[in-house]
Amino acid sequence: MDYLDRNEFNFEPSPKVVEAIRNFDPKTLCFYTRIYDQGKKSVISVRLSEIYGVPESQVLLTYGGEDMLKNAIHYFLSANSQLSTLNSQLSTPNSKILIPEFSWWYYNRVAAECGGTFEMYPLHEHDDTFAYDIDEVIDYTCRIHPRMLLLASPNNPTGNGLTPEEISRIMEHIPQDTMVLIDEAYASFISSDTHYIAPLVNQYSNLIISRTLSKFYGLPGLRVGFGFIGRGHEQFESYVNKYLGYNRFSEAVALAALDSDDHYRRVADDMEWGRQLYKSALGSLPGFKVYKSVANFILIKYPIEIKGRLMEALRLQDYKIKFMTDPGLESCVRITLGRKEQTQTVVDTILKVIGKNENIASRK
Secondary structure (H helix, E strand, C coil), X not given: CXXXXXXXXXXXXXXXXXXXXXXXXXXXXXXXXXXXXXXXXXXXXXXXXXXXXXXXXXXXXXXXXXXHHHHHHHHHHCHHHHCCCHHHXXXXXXXXXXXXXXXXXXXXXXXXXXXXXXXXXXXXXXXXXXXXXXXXXXXHHHHHCCCEEEEECCCCCCCCCCCHHHHHHHHHHCCXXXXXXXXXXXXXXXXXXXXXXXXXXXXXXXXXXXXXXXXXXXXXXXXXXXXXECCCCHHHHHHXXXXXXXXXXXXXXXXXXXXXXXXXXXXXXXXXXXXXXXXXXXXXXXXXXXXXXXXXXXEEECCHHHHHHHHXXXXXXXXXXXXXXXXXXXXXXXXXXXXXXXHHHXXXXXHHHCCCCCCCCCXX
C-alpha cells in the first residue's frame, strides 16, 4: 500500500542516518547518558542550540511534535500553572486556546483533555491559497484574551504559512500573558531559512516554536520533537524535560539526521516537482483547484461527484490519499508529496477517472 494520506516520508533516509543505525553500539543502552551531569538535557539539545543560535536552556525536547503540543497545552491551560503568571489576578483561571479554523483536529482534543476550551479564528481562501488575516488574528486575540494562541505554519491541511514579519507583528500587538505556540512541524520544505527563530525567541518571552524530525527529516518513527521557548519559563522547562536524559539510540540517529540537510533538501526538490505536476495537470481542469503549499502535502479541490470512482480507482492500485471531511473542505483531497512515480500515478489515476488520457501531464 502506498500511503499518501498521512504526510509520512516515502523516500529513503539519509546515508548518514543509515550509517548511524548500523554503527550504533547497543552497549550504550546499558547506561544513562552523562550529559545531564553537565547541566544539559541531551546531545540533541546541545546540537540544536548550535544550529539555531538559541541557548540550550531554552531548547525543548519531546516525544515527537505531538508531545510538544500536548505538554504545552496541558501545562499552560492548567489552573495550577497560572499561579505565577499575570493571569493569577483573574477571578477564574483562563483556560482558553485559539486555534485556526481549518487545522489539525488534534489541537482541540488536547485542549479538552486538560479541561480547557477552544475557539476557532478564521483562515481565508484567496485565489489558490489560504491565509491568515493578521489584523484579524490580532483582533481576535486581544478581544478574547485567551491563555494560548496557536498558529500553524505551515498549516495542516491548507498548506499555507506565516512569514517572520507576520509572526513579529502578531507578537507585538497581542497581550503579553497570552502564550503563543507556533506549530512548525511542516517547516523547511520550501525555505531553509531559520535565522528568524532566535531573534523572536529572544524578544518574546511568551513564545514557543515547535518543530520535529518527523516531516522534513522523514523520521516519524523515531519520535523526536524539539522546540524553542522564550525566557523565564523554568518551571515549564522542568515539566517537559527528562531528568535522566533521553533515548540514546534516538540521539545518535537524530544527530545524523540534523547533519544531513543536503540529502533532505534533494527530497524537498522532488516534492516541488510534485507540486508543479499537480498544478500543471489539474489546475486548469473544470472543478479543480490546486492550492499553494509550503509543506510536504498539497490540498486539491476536486469535483465531489467523482469521489466514489476516484476512491475505488486508487484502492485498486493500493494507493491512499486523504479525502477531507472537515466542514468547508468536503470537496478537497490532501495528498502527501511522495516519490515522482507515486505522484505520477495519482495524477494519471485522477485523469483517467475524469476521462482524460494518462501521462499527458508527465514532466519526465
